[in-house]
Amino acid sequence: MGTAASDVAIVGGGTIGLSIAWRAAQAGLSVVVADPDPSRGAWRTAAGMLAPITELHYAESALLRLNLASLARYPKLIAELESITGLDAGYRECGTVEVAWDAADLAALRDLHVFGSGLGLRSSLLTGAELRQLEPGLAAGLPGGLLAESDHQIDPRRLHRALTDAAVAAGVRIEWHEVTVEVRDGVARGVRRGDGSLIAAGQVVVAAGAWSSQPSVCDSAVPTVRPVKGQTLRLQLPAEVALRHIVRASVKGSTVYVVPRANGEVVIGASSEEAGFDVTPRAGAVYELLRDAQSVLPELGEAALIEVSTGLRPGTADNAPLLGRTAVDGLVLATGHYRNGILLTPVTADGIAELLASGTVAAELAPFGPLRERVPA
Numbered sequence: 209m210g211t212a213a214s215d216v217a218i219v220g221g222g223t224i225g226l227s228i229a230w231r232a233a234q235a236g237l238s239v240v241v242a243d244p245d246p247s248r249g250a251w252r253t254a255a256g257m258l259a260p261i262t263e264l265h266y267a268e269s270a271l272l273r274l275n276l277a278s279l280a281r282y283p284k285l286i287a288e289l290e291s292i293t294g295l296d297a298g299y300r301e302c303g304t305v306e307v308a309w310d311a312a313d314l315a316a317l318r319d320l321h322v323f324g325s326g327l328g329l330r331s332s333l334l335t336g337a338e339l340r341q342l343e344p345g346l347a348a349g350l351p352g353g354l355l356a357e358s359d360h361q362i363d364p365r366r367l368h369r370a371l372t373d374a375a376v377a378a379g380v381r382i383e384w385h386e387v388t389v390e391v392r393d394g395v396a397r398g399v400r401r402g403d404g405s406l407i408a409a410g411q412v413v414v415a416a417g418a419w420s421s422q423p424s425v426c427d428s429a430v431p432t433v434r435p436v437k438g439q440t441l442r443l444q445l446p447a448e449v450a451l452r453h454i455v456r457a458s459v460k461g462s463t464v465y466v467v468p469r470a471n472g473e474v475v476i477g478a479s480s481e482e483a484g485f486d487v488t489p490r491a492g493a494v495y496e497l498l499r500d501a502q503s504v505l506p507e508l509g510e511a512a513l514i515e516v517s518t519g520l521r522p523g524t525a526d527n528a529p530l531l532g533r534t535a536v537d538g539l540v541l542a543t544g545h546y547r548n549g550i551l552l553t554p555v556t557a558d559g560i561a562e563l564l565a566s567g568t569v570a571a572e573l574a575p576f577g578p579l580r581e582r583v584p585a
């Protein structure tokens with residue numbers, strides 16, 4: 209392969225990289241995406257909860273605003289993707305029920321409800337009887353819970369497929385191999401393939417998830433992004449069992465979520481492990497997820513276990529993504545989305561494509577620039 213040229217080279221063909229590529233191509237830029245193996249991306253393991261309320265962490269209000277801005281963009285993004293590709297992208301407005309296991313959990317949910325209401329987020333507290341009315345499969349005796357009507361879901365595997373097709377239809381070239389960012393004299397020049405050839409590009413985006421700060425991807429200007437291992441399970445429910453909402457719970461201090469797809473598949477997640485790049489499924493994590501999920505939804509015990517999946521979340525020092533320009537001219541980051549990569553796909557794609565096309569930093573993305581002080585380089 210000789211030298212090729214494009215306006216933008218994107219390292220990473222996950223949902224973040226592909227959605228930026230698609231939007232940048234729509235804005236008139238020529239774009240190439242390179243990824244050695246997109247199936248190792250966190251999107252393949254992710255359950256796809258779009259859950260700014262029930263994933264709310266105190267003291268992360270800037271991130272919450274970004275999450276909400278992204279959630280609001282989902283319906284339009286999906287309508288556009290589905291009309292271009294003819295594919296079902298797996299978006300489901302199902303709401304989320306957060307179940308309390310005991311009185312202490314119920315008190316914590318009341319606090320979350322009050323905190324969320326103060327930020328303008330809508331949720332309702334539920335008694336035990338109301339819980340079981342909403343989800344008859346829930347275990348008897350649970351003391352109550354919280355309904356977050358606007359915490360929905362997308363199937364990340366369907367989304368990735370649709371983004372791939374839409375990006376290709378918009379003229380994006382995808383190369384399935386490893387590349388390294390080429391920096392000379394403080395300026396990003398493109399990406400270099402393993403055979404030594406260069407894809408010259410005026411702008412380079414690192415969207416390589418947990419691998420983003422590895423020297424094999426880019427040896428400068430990327431603050432540390434560390435892999436945080438997560439395991440999810442895929443089960444097929446018996447035909448007579450139906451779940452209407454995402455169900456979340458903290459069972460004796462251990463959190464679990466159950467995300468039901470329209471076809472009866474459910475995704476149970478997720479472990480959170482600091483284990484480097486090891487993606488070996490851990491038996492203890494499978495046991496804990498099944499134990500906790502089954503204790504709130506006993507019928508899961510009758511489901512077929514169809515897959516154990518392990519992925520690596522891209523974690524950052526402050527749990528917030530790295531979005532925007534770096535100290536290297538022409539080098540842009542779109543990584544570090546940690547637990548929110550699927551939720552943050554629309555706002556990341558729009559904001560980074562705008563930056564690439566016009567140089568403008570979108571207001572939503574401004575607090576998350578990679579040069580912000582609280583992130584050690």
Ligand code: GLY
Nearest residue numbers: 438477478547548
């Ligand atoms: N967003 C869910 C998780 O990271 O497990």
